[in-house]
Amino acid sequence: MGLYIRQLLAGRDFAKDDYFASQMANFVYLVGDEEERVCMAVDPAWDIPGIIECADREGMRLTGALVTHYHPDHVGGNIFGHNIAGLADFLATRPAKVHVNEVESEGIKQVTGLSDSDLEKHRGGDEILIGKITVKLIHTPGHTPGSQCFLAASALVSGDTLFIGGCGRVDLPGGNPNDMYYSLTQILSKLPEETLLFPGHNYASKPVSTIGDEKKDNHYLKIRNLDDWKRLMGAA
Numbered sequence: 001m002g003l004y005i006r007q008l009l010a011g012r013d014f015a016k017d018d019y020f021a022s023q024m025a026n027f028v029y030l031v032g033d034e035e036e037r038v039c040m041a042v043d044p045a046w047d048i049p050g051i052i053e054c055a056d057r058e059g060m061r062l063t064g065a066l067v068t069h070y071h072p073d074h075v076g077g078n079i080f081g082h083n084i085a086g087l088a089d090f091l092a093t094r095p096a097k098v099h100v101n102e103v104e105s106e107g108i109k110q111v112t113g114l115s116d117s118d119l120e121k122h123r124g125g126d127e128i129l130i131g132k133i134t135v136k137l138i139h140t141p142g143h144t145p146g147s148q149c150f151l152a153a154s155a156l157v158s159g160d161t162l163f164i165g166g167c168g169r170v171d172l173p174g175g176n177p178n179d180m181y182y183s184l185t186q187i188l189s190k191l192p193e194e195t196l197l198f199p200g201h202n203y204a205s206k207p208v209s210t211i212g213d214e215k216k217d218n219h220y221l222k223i224r225n226l227d228d229w230k231r232l233m234g235a236a
């Protein structure tokens with residue numbers, strides 16, 4: 001298929017001497033076209049030169065950024081008093097567009113200081129091309145209102161919507177347990193079982209899973225109705 005995907009772990013592959021980054025355990029992804037040697041960075045944050053170096057080392061040209069959601073550990077900004085590098089630093093180095101869900105754009109501007117002209121606002125179902133690779137943007141609200149996942153060939157980059165053995169928090173501002181229930185059980189669970197799952201954080205004992213394995217092992221994908229879900233979330 002020619003899909004190029006690299007999983008980079010904060011504190012290991014970039015931001016190597018940043019203790020906070022390694023504690024947060026964010027994954028950044030490079031997704032693109034193996035033949036044409038172009039890619040975009042998913043959620044570039046913490047150490048922009050380090051991420052760009054990873055692409056440069058493999059001879060990949062970075063042509064833009066894809067954003068799963070607006071939390072500062074994914075896009076840069078201030079969190080717990082720490083200032084995290086992110087999209088603003090990325091664009092200062094590599095003039096490019098940042099692909100966001102339209103619902104998330106205000107939050108992203110607030111957290112990063114970017115302006116409308118920096119953003120390419122999308123609806124769920126939109127597709128973008130990186131070289132000859134098609135990336136489908138899947139709107140999966142719940143963790144935040146404009147959370148989105150990226151599907152390229154049989155690889156899903158899921159941000160903080162679906163983790164290996166878990167799912168993103170719904171108790172932060174903008175979080176919505178009901179939306180998360182539908183995003184997990186009606187959208188992501190319907191993807192083919194062999195779809196590779198690349199989550200937004202390294203929270204599990206393995207870095208990559210499949211939708212099929214998560215449907216077997218991930219409790220959050222096995223809830224059968226909204227009432228049970230609300231009980232699990234403590235919202236009933």
Ligand SMILES: [Fe+2]
Nearest residue numbers: 069071143160
């Ligand atoms: Fe998050």
